[in-house]
Amino acid sequence: MADGPFNPYVAAPAVGTRFVVKKTLVSSAIVQTGVDVTLVSSGGAMTIADVILQTNGTGLAAGTNFTLETNNANGIAVFFSTAVSGLGANKTINMDSASVAHIRTVLESGKKITAKMTVADGTGAGTVDVYLVFERHAEGATIAAA
Numbered sequence: 001m002a003d004g005p006f007n008p009y010v011a012a013p014a015v016g017t018r019f020v021v022k023k024t025l026v027s028s029a030i031v032q033t034g035v036d037v038t039l040v041s042s043g044g045a046m047t048i049a050d051v052i053l054q055t056n057g058t059g060l061a062a063g064t065n066f067t068l069e070t071n072n073a074n075g076i077a078v079f080f081s082t083a084v085s086g087l088g089a090n091k092t093i094n095m096d097s098a099s100v101a102h103i104r105t106v107l108e109s110g111k112k113i114t115a116k117m118t119v120a121d122g123t124g125a126g127t128v129d130v131y132l133v134f135e136r137h138a139e140g141a142t143i144a145a146a
Contacts, residue, residue, distance in 0.1 A: 021132045023145045027060045030122035034114040036146035044138025051080050051095045058126030059088035063117030072108045079105040
């Protein structure tokens with residue numbers, strides 16, 4: 001199994017290969033109604049193998065929980081949720097250390113991932129880098145940051 005960043009120049013990446021999608025979000029842009037982290041996936045389902053969040057020197061503000069969810073037809077929507085209070089300045093949280101929910105799941109073909117705040121919209125200029133590690137279930141399956 002090959003690990004590493006997605007190479008858009010490979011015509012049909014093999015089943016089981018992994019790639020990373022990174023999206024940087026500004027705290028004030030993370031609202032309760034959601035902001036897209038990925039565009040619609042194509043070519044087949046993929047396992048969401050890991051999530052890593054890294055905040056800058058300001059971090060996130062407001063909201064109660066930072067959540068990631070899919071619009072999958074099957075399974076639960078929210079697969080990752082962690083308290084915003086744990087995402088202050090220069091913090092790192094991964095799939096195993098999320099404080100509320102951390103469920104490895106599958107992103108179905110044609111579906112996307114959205115980030116949301118619960119209870120209140122985010123505020124401030126702090127940022128979070130969201131790294132999503134995907135593993136392909138089908139040859140050529142791909143996704144891109146929104």
